[in-house]
Amino acid sequence: xxxxxxxxxxxxxxxxxxxxxxxxxxxxxxxxxxxxxxxxxxxxxxxxxxxxxxxxxxxxxxxxxxxxxxxxxxxxxxxxxxxxxxxxxxxxxxxxxxxxxxxxxxxxxxxxxxxxxxxxxxxxxxxxxxxxxxxxxxxxxxxxxxxxxxxxxxxxxxxxxxxxxxxxxxxxxxxxxxxxxxxxxxxxxxxxxxxxxxxxxxxxxxxxxxxxxxxxxxxxxxxxxxxxxxxxxxxxxxxxxxxxxxxxxxxxxxxxxxxxxxxxxxxxxxxxxxxxxxxxxxxxxxxxxxxxxxxxxxxxxxxxxxxxxxxxxxxxxxxxxxxxxxxxxxxxxxxxxxxxxxxxxxxxxxxxxxxxxxxxxxxxxxxxxxxxxxxxxxxxxxxxxxxxxxx
Numbered sequence: 001x002x003x004x005x006x007x008x009x010x011x012x013x014x015x016x017x018x019x020x021x022x023x024x025x026x027x028x029x030x031x032x033x034x035x036x037x038x039x040x041x042x043x044x045x046x047x048x049x050x051x052x053x054x055x056x057x058x059x060x061x062x063x064x065x066x067x068x069x070x071x072x073x074x075x076x077x078x079x080x081x082x083x084x085x086x087x088x089x090x091x092x093x094x095x096x097x098x099x100x101x102x103x104x105x106x107x108x109x110x111x112x113x114x115x116x117x118x119x120x121x122x123x124x125x126x127x128x129x130x131x132x133x134x135x136x137x138x139x140x141x142x143x144x145x146x147x148x149x150x151x152x153x154x155x156x157x158x159x160x161x162x163x164x165x166x167x168x169x170x171x172x173x174x175x176x177x178x179x180x181x182x183x184x185x186x187x188x189x190x191x192x193x194x195x196x197x198x199x200x201x202x203x204x205x206x207x208x209x210x211x212x213x214x215x216x217x218x219x220x221x222x223x224x225x226x227x228x229x230x231x232x233x234x235x236x237x238x239x240x241x242x243x244x245x246x247x248x249x250x251x252x253x254x255x256x257x258x259x260x261x262x263x264x265x266x267x268x269x270x271x272x273x274x275x276x277x278x279x280x281x282x283x284x285x286x287x288x289x290x291x292x293x294x295x296x297x298x299x300x301x302x303x304x305x306x307x308x309x310x311x312x313x314x315x316x317x318x319x320x321x322x323x324x325x326x327x328x329x330x331x332x333x334x335x336x337x338x339x340x341x342x343x344x345x346x347x348x349x350x351x352x353x354x355x356x357x358x359x360x361x362x363x364x365x366x367x368x369x370x371x372x373x374x375x376x377x378x379x380x381x382x383x384x385x386x387x388x389x390x391x
Contacts (some may be wrong), residue, residue: 020105024118027096028308031088032126039080039087040073044349047072049231064148071145078133078300082307087127089119089311090332097315112316112378116371123305131301135269163187171195185209189221191248202227203248219248264293272297287353296347299360302341306367310335313374339367 048069079342105115167175172195186208194200205224210217224246228239243363262282264272272281272294275287283290314332342363350356 006026007122021118024101025122026086027092028122031092036081039084040077043080044073044076047076071141073135074133074141078130079140081126081130082304085123085304086307086311086336089308090315090329093312093315094329101327112375116309116312116375119308120305123308126308127301127304130304134297134300139266139268146262146266198231200229221246221248264290269294269297292350292354292357295357295360297365302364306339306364307336309371310367313378316378317374335370339363342366
């Protein structure tokens with residue numbers, strides 16, 4: 001049904017006005033699907049290329065690369081959807097203004113507030129999609145990605161555990177294993193850690209076991225000896241220690257000394273709102289940090305309706321012009337940049353001081369006030385003309 005018939009029906013029968021809502025909503029959803037597909041594809045391919053190079057350089061197969069890129073997709077979509085909503089709303093409103101559809105709707109008696117209703121519904125719909133992603137799919141994908149990275153680290157470690165030859169898994173590290181028993185025990189292990197010339201350590205043990213920890217693979221040395229050679233100025237000292245059991249972080253050895261635990265972003269929102277001791281121990285974070293991460297997730301979907309409304313309300317200010325509304329489009333982009341700047345600033349402040357987590361909701365509130373002010377300005381000229389008509 002053409003728009004002109006929608007407008008005629010709305011003028012004669014106010015009950016038929018939801019048809020205009022459905023028309024605007026269908027236009028926005030169609031454009032949103034297009035922009036979301038394009039932006040997600042570009043953003044995802046960008047990330048996939050860097051991930052592709054890293055994994056292939058580590059000797060991983062194409063299936064592993066495909067799995068890792070697929071696990072990054074939910075995060076990419078959650079970041080792109082608000083931008084796609086803004087682009088769809090701005091482009092759709094610009095097209096309706098260029099084809100005089102907005103003029104026809106306003107001539108039928110629809111105020112900017114009334115025209116904004118389907119746009120708000122569209123923004124809430126996108127916000128619900130973002131909420132499903134950030135509260136469900138993204139943490140699940142990140143947790144799975146962390147597990148797969150730990151498995152790959154374990155595989156990388158096992159490649160260096162070959163008996164009968166000296167191995168050099170990292171600069172300054174020498175590893176030798178005489179033999180590997182049928183049950184997986186490493187026999188007669190030798191490790192020289194000379195990464196720090198002023199503090200060199202040699203570990204020897206009769207047996208060793210490889211176990212998987214939260215931070216990666218760990219060697220458990222059994223019945224061994226450590227020799228620590230320290231140099232302070234011109235003096236050298238040697239400390240010899242015998243041990244029955246000693247743990248050596250081989251994962252940190254292979255990664256150059258970096259040691260990472262689980263990330264807060266790998267856990268569900270409810271767990272972060274009420275963090276337990278196990279979560280805090282695994283991540284090394286504090287309870288306020290966990291709650292800040294949860295509130296950041298809760299605030300993120302609120303930006304979707306704000307982005308959609310900014311793209312719509314800003315373009316209503318200029319009214320109809322045969323030259324288009326590109327000036328208003330630029331103002332809309334600047335408004336979105338302002339909201340994003342406030343979002344980044346609030347995240348930085350809350351990151352420094354987790355007790356400031358209420359700041360995370362300020363960008364959405366500022367954006368909502370901005371949209372309300374724009375709609376008020378868009379409706380004000382009409383009321384002024386109506387008020388001055390009798391004179």
